[in-house]
Amino acid sequence: DVKVTQSSRYLVKRTGEKVFLECVQDMDHENMFWYRQDPGLGLRLIYFSYDVKMKEKGDIPEGYSVSREKKERFSLILESASTNQTSMYLCASSLYTSTGGPYGYTFGSGTRLTVV
Amino acid sequence: EDQVTQSPEALRLQEGESSSLNCSYTVSGLRGLFWYRQDPGKGPEFLFTLYSAGEEKEKERLKATLTKKESFLHITAPKPEDSATYLCAVQAKASGGSYIPTFGRGTSLIVHP
Numbered sequence: 580d581v582k583v584t585q586s587s588r589y590l591v592k593r594t595g596e597k598v599f600l601e602c603v604q605d606m607d608h609e610n611m612f613w614y615r616q617d618p619g620l621g622l623r624l625i626y627f628s629y630d631v632k633m634k635e636k637g638d639i640p641e642g643y644s645v646s647r648e649k650k651e652r653f654s655l656i657l658e659s660a661s662t663n664q665t666s667m668y669l670c671a672s673s674l675y676t677s678t679g680g681p682y683g684y685t686f687g688s689g690t691r692l693t694v695v
Numbered sequence: 696e697d698q699v700t701q702s703p704e705a706l707r708l709q710e711g712e713s714s715s716l717n718c719s720y721t722v723s724g725l726r727g728l729f730w731y732r733q734d735p736g737k738g739p740e741f742l743f744t745l746y747s748a749g750e751e752k753e754k755e756r757l758k759a760t761l762t763k764k765e766s767f768l769h770i771t772a773p774k775p776e777d778s779a780t781y782l783c784a785v786q787a788k789a790s791g792g793s794y795i796p797t798f799g800r801g802t803s804l805i806v807h808p
Contacts, residue, residue: 583738621800622739622782637795669738681727681786681794686738 585670585687592694598657600690602670610673611653615666660694667691697722697787701799708806711772716802718783719765728766730759731782773806
């Protein structure tokens with residue numbers, strides 16, 4: 580089974596801190612994604628990547644950046660954490676669409692981030 | 696703009712009481728429709744992909760169907776362990792190279808013993 584592993588289940592950070600959320604997948608998927616999920620708002624796409632060193636903005640990229648130096652790893656960076664970034668963060672991966680499909684996502688277990 | 700609407704927002708069933716969840720969509724050129732299950736505090740778990748109208752997929756007590764305007768997730772004789780939020784997502788033909796799916800907000804299902 581494809582596994583998507585997020586480094587932390589729970590994080591508490593202070594306002595203004597730089598925060599790194601790590602995600603690793605083990606099935607050689609080309610696509611990787613970062614979402615945040617908030618009650619009443621559903622899943623919102625922050626950034627995604629189709630390949631190493633490639634990144635694309637999603638619907639809500641402000642205040643975030645990403646890094647993909649290796650195919651299996653996709654990092655989300657909160658440059659200066661703020662209380663409105665308190666949320667559940669979900670990483671996902673999938674096969675590249677042009678090879679067939681489309682294919683469903685495999686999600687990680689999520690990181691619940693609290694910014695105080 | 697692609698839109699996905701799930702109904703009802705919440706559903707309470709008694710164990711064994713069959714029902715259906717709805718996902719209606721408006722997209723230009725559907726490439727695939729996905730169903731996911733999400734347990735509290737966890738990431739969504741992939742259930743099905745449906746590619747064209749008339750297609751059906753089954754897994755245990757769950758059966759997903761697809762028409763040109765909507766998809767149904769039928770739950771037959773549900774058990775308490777089927778309690779979860781069920782998410783629907785649609786993926787349309789690319790516009791500017793983007794194949795990102797649009798997610799609905801989910802239906803929260805509670806099955807009482």
